[in-house]
Each structure stands twice: as C-alpha cells, then as structure tokens.
Amino acid sequence: MLNITMIGCGAIGIGALELLEKDPDLCVDAVIVPENSEELVRQRLAGFVRPPRVLTALPADARPDLLVECAGHRAIEEHVLPALERGIPCLVVSVGALSELGLAERLEAAARRGGTYIELLPGAIGGIDALSAAKVGGLDAVLYVGRKPASAWKGTPAEQVCDLDSISEATVIFQGSAREAASLYPKNANVAATLSLAGLGLDRTEVQLIADPHSSENVHRVEARGAFGGFEMTLRGKPLAANPKTSALTVYSVVRALGNHAHSLSI
Ligand SMILES: NC(=O)C1=CN([C@@H]2O[C@H](COP(=O)(O)OP(=O)(O)OC[C@H]3O[C@@H](n4cnc5c(N)ncnc54)[C@H](OP(=O)(O)O)[C@@H]3O)[C@@H](O)[C@H]2O)C=CC1
Numbered sequence: 040m041l042n043i044t045m046i047g048c049g050a051i052g053i054g055a056l057e058l059l060e061k062d063p064d065l066c067v068d069a070v071i072v073p074e075n076s077e078e079l080v081r082q083r084l085a086g087f088v089r090p091p092r093v094l095t096a097l098p099a100d101a102r103p104d105l106l107v108e109c110a111g112h113r114a115i116e117e118h119v120l121p122a123l124e125r126g127i128p129c130l131v132v133s134v135g136a137l138s139e140l141g142l143a144e145r146l147e148a149a150a151r152r153g154g155t156y157i158e159l160l161p162g163a164i165g166g167i168d169a170l171s172a173a174k175v176g177g178l179d180a181v182l183y184v185g186r187k188p189a190s191a192w193k194g195t196p197a198e199q200v201c202d203l204d205s206i207s208e209a210t211v212i213f214q215g216s217a218r219e220a221a222s223l224y225p226k227n228a229n230v231a232a233t234l235s236l237a238g239l240g241l242d243r244t245e246v247q248l249i250a251d252p253h254s255s256e257n258v259h260r261v262e263a264r265g266a267f268g269g270f271e272m273t274l275r276g277k278p279l280a281a282n283p284k285t286s287a288l289t290v291y292s293v294v295r296a297l298g299n300h301a302h303s304l305s306i
Pocket residue numbers: 046047048049050051052071072073075076109110111112113114115117132133134135160161162163164226229230233281282284285286289
C-alpha cells in the first residue's frame with residue numbers, strides 16, 4: 040500500500056480524497072493545510088472512513104511514499120522544494136507556478152540532490168503524452184485557446200478588457216505568448232504552462248483566452264504541428280462546483296496519477 044501526503048484540501052483535494060477512499064492500494068495518511076484552515080479541514084474530513092491527519096507542515100521524521108500538491112503556487116516553495124531535498128517524490132498539479140523564472144530548474148536541482156523526482160500532472164488538459172512525444176521529432180507550432188464562462192475571469196485583468204457582467208458575445212481577453220499569459224493570468228496559467236513545458240516552451244506557445252457568457256464549461260483547445268504531423272483537440276471540462284475555475288478532470292488526473300504509482304498495471 041502506498042502512503043501519501045497531500046498538500047492542500049480545497050476543491051481538488053477533497054474531490055480526490057473522496058475517490059481515493061475507495062482504493063485499497065492507496066492511503067492518504069495526512070493533508071497539509073495553512074494554519075488558519077486546520078480546524079475547518081478537520082471538520083470537513085470528519086465524515087471520511089479513514090480521515091487523514093491534518094497538519095501544517097511535513098514532520099521532520101515523516102517519510103511518505105509520495106507527496107501530492109493540490110494547493111497553489113506558494114505551496115511549491117513551502118512544501119514541495121524541501122520535500123524533494125529530503126528525497127520524497129512529489130506530484131504537482133499547480134504547474135502554472137513553473138512559469139516563474141528559474142522555478143523549474145530549482146525543482147529539478149532539488150530532486151537531483153534528494154535522489155528523487157518531481158512529476159507534473161496533466162490536470163485539466165489531455166494529449167500531453169502526444170505533445171511531448173511530438174516534441175522529440177520537432178514541433179513547428181502550438182496554439183492553446185482557453186475559453187471559460189465570463190464569471191470565471193472575475194478578479195483578473197480581463198476586467199480591464201471588457202465588462203464581464205454585460206458582454207453578450209464571446210470576447211478575446213488575451214492574445215500572446217504563454218509566458219505573458221502566465222504573468223497576467225497566474226491562476227489560469229496551469230494548462231498553458233503544461234502545454235508549454237511539454238511542447239515549445241513559454242515563449243513559442245501561442246495563447247488566446249476567451250470570456251464566453253454563453254459557456255458553462257472550461258473549454259481547452261489545442262492545435263499542434265510538427266514533424267509528426269498535426270493534431271487538434273478540444274476538451275470541454277465541467278467546472279467543479281466547489282471552485283468553478285477548476286475543471287473536474289483535474290481531480291481525476293490526480294486520482295489516476297496516484298493509482299498509476301500503486302497498481303500493478305497502469306495506463
Ligand atoms: N494543472 C491543472 O490543470 C490545474 C491546476 N489547478 C491548480 O490546483 C491548485 C488547487 O486548486 P483548487 O483545489 O481548485 O483550489 P482551492 O482554492 O479550492 O484549494 C486550495 C487548497 O490549498 C490550500 N493551500 C493554499 N496554499 C497553501 C499552502 N501554502 N500550504 C498548504 N495548503 C495551501 C488552501 O487552503 P486555504 O483554503 O486555507 O487557502 C486550500 O485548502 C491551484 O494552484 C490551481 O491553480 C487547478 C486547476 C487545473
């Protein structure tokens with residue numbers, strides 16, 4: 040049985056914990072959350088058959104088989120980097136954080152020093168296997184179009200581009216490189232960053248972001264061309280009720296990745 044520590048217990052964390060309870064090969068033994076939400080999370084987990092311990096940091100003597108991050112960019116600095124240094128393998132869902140200059144290299148160096156590895160999860164997007172395989176042969180162009188309900192862009196620079204409450208048509212709120220997209224829209228940068236890391240990098244991956252008052256889904260479209268040929272993919276993700284900015288597929292991606300580490304046959 041794999042012993043897992045999870046960082047963060049919000050929309051993705053709770054969703055994943057509910058599904059993982061049914062897997063006899065996995066045990067989420069502890070969740071790490073900020074100090075001020077410790078009690079609330081303990082209450083949320085009270086109904087679980089095997090409620091994980093709620094902690095604010097990984098104890099010095101803890102040695103989980105895997106640490107899975109479902110928390111946010113700050114948690115990578117606070118928890119993932121030190122865990123890698125200690126030799127604990129880490130799975131990361133806040134891939135957008137790796138758009139920060141130098142962070143990917145620091146994570147890689149920490150994992151090398153710890154003799155372990157860090158795995159970036161596909162989360163809300165699919166086709167990462169095909170894109171990163173295509174990269175081996177050489178990619179010419181990658182375009183990512185992210186379309187979300189207008190309300191999902193509240194609290195972002197999209198508010199300066201249009202009136203999100205009154206637009207009647209789908210409106211392009213950003214067009215540029217994945218690097219610019221990540222700096223302007225850090226909380227929506229996970230898919231763009233994942234595609235960039237798998238493919239052409241942050242500067243050569245083109246991004247278009249759309250606020251769509253008629254959409255109730257997070258729609259991710261990817262087009263790629265290269266020596267392999269080409270592919271076009273549209274993924275229409277249902278948002279999680281607990282956090283509409285996050286697609287439900289992200290929860291399933293976490294559960295799949297953990298299962299793949301525990302089961303004898305994986306795909
Ligand atoms: N790769 C992908 O495709 C996707 C990635 N994501 C990323 O996944 C992450 C989680 O998303 P989601 O669950 O929807 O977000 P939520 O806001 O619902 O949950 C985040 C949880 O992490 C906790 N947390 C925040 N900072 C820290 C920290 N430093 N240490 C420990 N716990 C912390 C929060 O606690 P508190 O409530 O106290 O702040 C909360 O419990 C986000 O970074 C998001 O950007 C999301 C969607 C897709």
